Amino acid sequence: MREARMPGAAMTSVALLLGVAAVQWLPALPPSAWSALPGLVVLWASLHWPRLRLPALVLLGAAWAVWRGTLALDLRLPRDLERRDFDVVGTVSGLPQVRSDATRFVFDVDHATLDGTPVPLRGHVRLSWYDDAPVLPACSRWQLHVRLRRPRGLLNPGGFDGERSALEKRIAATGYVREDGIDRLLGPADCIDGVRDRISRGIAARVSDPHDAALLQAFSIGDTRGLDQDDWEVARANGVPHLIAISGFHVGVAALFGVGMVRLLYLLWPGLALRMPRMPAQAAAALLVAGLYGALAGLGLPTVRTLLMIAVIALARCSRRAIDGAQTLGLALIAMLLADPLAVLSAGFWLSFVGVAFLMLCLDARPRGLRGFLHELSAGQLVMTVALLPLTLWFFGEASLVGALSNLIAVPFVSFVIVPCALLGMLLLLLAPVAATPVLKLAAVFAHVQWWLLERLATWPGAHWYLPETQPCALLLATLGALWLFAPRGLPLRGLGVLLFLPLVWPVARLPAIGGFQAWVLDVGQGLSIVVRTRRHALVYDAGARYPSGFDLGEAVVVPALHALGIDRLDRLIVSHADNDHAGGAPAVAEAFPEASRYAGEPGRMPLPAKPCQAGQAWHWDGVDFRVLSPGPQVTGRRNDRSCVLAVDGAGGRLLLTGDISSQIEPIVAAAVGVSRPTVLVVPHHGSRYSSDPAFIAAITPRVALVSAGWHNRFGHPHPLVLARYAQAGVPLLNTATRGAIEIGAPPTDEPAVTTTWRQRRPRYWRE
Incomplete structure (x- = not known):
């Protein structure tokens, strides 16, 4: 009987990956014991029936992901301890970010107490220290008095999933430091982040231009604290964020640096070959130098993937075994999944491994020598741009059509000019600081020239290419299309792979019919932003807040939501009134859609020019009537009462947008609404107790009421009295804080109604 062969490294890694990835689609995790039992049974069966080995690996991958996911969720702060004050002792992890309003950092908690009683809180906590925060050196040990809550994020179309990121990074809680005299430094400590911080400060001290210093810090050790939003826009427009975050190619260059040092050593002292063969020495040096540089670069996912591949190759060379690219990548993937299955929640995991796999598949038979290197460099950028397009759109909602050209220029220049120069400068900083100055200044000049060119390319057409939110089937078809396009020669009709990209780049638009409309109350925390779309037009009503830290909800939530919803043109931007939670994000929306006309209830206090919003204004789009009901001449006094109130009337019913009006203005609005129709009401002033008077609710008779409020906000919105009023009137009330x-x-043939909420639409086990 022929003995069955075990699956190779590549097949094993793919089977494990399928099992781990499948778990990430679950709305809730099964008990760990129940998930492990089927895997163990199938593993036992596979020893007797070899055909079951791959299914067994899939189930084992799933069981492993369930167990590790359960452990990560168990680290989170217990719900009954949220918004309580704790005394914690621990260490500053990573490099703290110092901003004008606060210092933000990750704190590794070793010990925590609540009112003197120990509590089971360990691991990473993300903290903010407001106002006059002291200097927080990396690795320093502190005792802090903090207020904490469980990780929770906003959930919107096209938006960032903060809760997924928190799980992947094992963030147990978030909060802020309470300054009450208990906070104190316990002592410094030594760690690799301390070395990173010293190198970063050394670069800043020797490079006079702050922006050039920030670029060099990012290119050399992955310290991106000095880069602003405009820098990241340039990077995304050119498809080069991977270079800023230290790509695997950088680590490969560091490994070659180690190989070169050993070759030089053996050239100077040939007798060393009698004591140790040169090949294992080169492999060990490559792994050592790459590991040191990877640690200095922060050990991001692309860095770890490259280190694992270098380790596999080094071990193979030291043991004199032959190993091909597929085995190397497969073993690296297995090691990554076993060490941290939750790494699959990161975009970097997929872009890194899938990108390398495509390169190995498509460039395996390249010519040798300089011609082969140039072929790999040019063809490799085309392969990476096209092959990773589906994943890029899936994770980020945008891609760069100039990315192939930008990477063709930036990858060799950064990897073979800036990084080696920076490596030498970093080495000199640690060994001979005086000699590091000219080297770092030269590297900064190179970084300046490189960035100047990228800024020019970022203005080209297609630098920012947005598409509606990608569907899983479109992602799968486009990935298969890329495999078909770049398959080895001999596969027939490879050009037809382009057709499989059509569902991705030309999705079916889900537009309302004439006389109907769609609307989205976005989750912007304690603020308001609403998108309304008819057949051929769109408007934004309010745009959320902008905070002193620079975090802008218009930029982070509203603009990505518009792109994800397939809205590439905005006709009107209406800001109810000038309070920050409504108007702060408006400039970012106006910058992204400059063609939109702008109206505001308080134009004189707006952060950008706008026409006054006044009662009586009206327009008609695609069978839908828009009417401004307030403010009129009779509205004076409080700023909230000057809110622009907008009624959207379709053939089937009405949407009423009320801003922050109080019960004093509600009778005016109720009288101006006119004939009673099926109505969806956006609750005034986030559910403040001074709004939503029972008479107003009775006059509007809404079918459903919607509140835009922050989770556990300090105002207590929506107020319990307001909730009771709507409940007494029999009106269902939904809150973005709990629904996303x-x-x-609002179809023309039916009443307007809530069709979905984002926490209901995409339930995942890591979401609150």
Whole structure:
């Protein structure tokens, strides 16, 4: 009987990956014991029936992901301890970010107490220290008095999933330091982040231009604290964020640096070959130098992937075994999944491994020598741009059509000019600081020239290419299309792979019919932003807040939501009134959509020019009527009462947007609404107790009421009295704080109603 062969490294890694990835689609994790039992049974069966080995690996990958996911969720702060004050002792992890309003950092908690009683809180906590925060050296040990809550994020179309990121990074809680005299430094400590911080400060001290210093810090050790939002826009427009975050190619260059040092050593002292063969010495040096540089670069996912591949190759060379690229990548993937299965939650994991796999598949038979290197460099950028397009759109909602050209220029220049120069400068900083100055200044000049060119390319057409939110089937078809396009020669009709990209780049638009409309109440925390779309037009009503830290909800939530919803043109931007939670994000929306006309209830206090919003204004789009009901001449006094109130009337019913009006203005609005129709009401002033008077609710008679409020906000919105008023009137009330973004459908043939909420639409086990 022929003995069955075990699956190779590549097949094993793919089977494990399928099992781990499948778990990430679950709305809730099964008990760990129940998930492990099927895997163990199938593993036992596979020893007797070899055909079951791959399914067994899939189930084992799933069981492993369930167990590790359960452990990560168990690290989170217990719900009954949220918004409580703790005394914690621990260490500053990573490099703290110092901003004008606060210092933000990750704190590794070793010990925590609540009112003197120990509590089971360990691991990473993300903290902010507001106002006059002291200097927080990396690795320093502190005792802090903090207020904490469980990780929670906003949930919107096209938006960042903060809760997924928190799970992947094992963040147990978030909060802020309370300054009450208990906070104190316990002592410094030594760690690799301390070395990173010293190198970063050494670069800043020797490079006079702050922006050039920030670029060099990012290119050399992955310290991106000095880069602003404009820098990241340039990077995304050129498809080069991977270079800023230290790509695997950088680590490969560091490994070659180690190989070169050993070759030089053996050239100077040939007798060393009698004591140790040169090949294992080169492999060990490559791994050592790459590991040191990877640690200095922060050990991001692309860095770890490259280190694992170098380790596999080094071990193979030291043991005199032959190993091909597929085995190397497969073993690296297995090691990554076994060490941290939750790494699959990161975009970097997929872009890194899938990108390398495509390169190995498509460039395996390249010519040798300089011609082969140039072929790999040019063809490799084309392969990476096209092959990673589906994943890039899936994770980020945008891609760069100039990315291939930008990477063709930036990858060799950064990897073979800037990084080696920076490596030498970093080495000199640690060994001979005086000699490091000219080297770092030269590297900064190179970084300046490189960035100047990228800024020019970022203005080209297609630098920012947005598409509606990618569907899983479109992602799968486009990935298969890339495999078909770049398959080895001999596969027939490879050009037809382009057709499989059509569902991705030309998705079916889900537009309302004439006389109907769609609306989305976005999840912007304690603020308001609403998108309304008819057949051929769109408007934004309010745009959320902008905070002193620079975090802008218009930029982070509203603009990505518009792109994800397939809205490439905005006709009107209406800001109810000038309070920050409504108007702060408006400049970012106006910058992204400059063609939109702008109206505001308080134009004189707006952060950008706008026409006054006044009662009586009206327009008609695609069978839908828009009417401004307030403010009129009779509205004076409080700023909230000057809110622009907008009624959207479709053939089937009405949407009423009320801003922050109080009960004093509600009778005016109720009288101006006119004939009673099926109505979806956006609750005034986030559910403040001074709004939503029972008479107003009775006059409007909404079918459903929607509140835009922050989770556990300090105002207590919506107020319990307001909740009781709507409940007494029999009106269902939905809150973005608990539902995420809320979608409203108003077809011309039916009443407007809530069609989905984002926490209901995409339930995942890591979401609160």
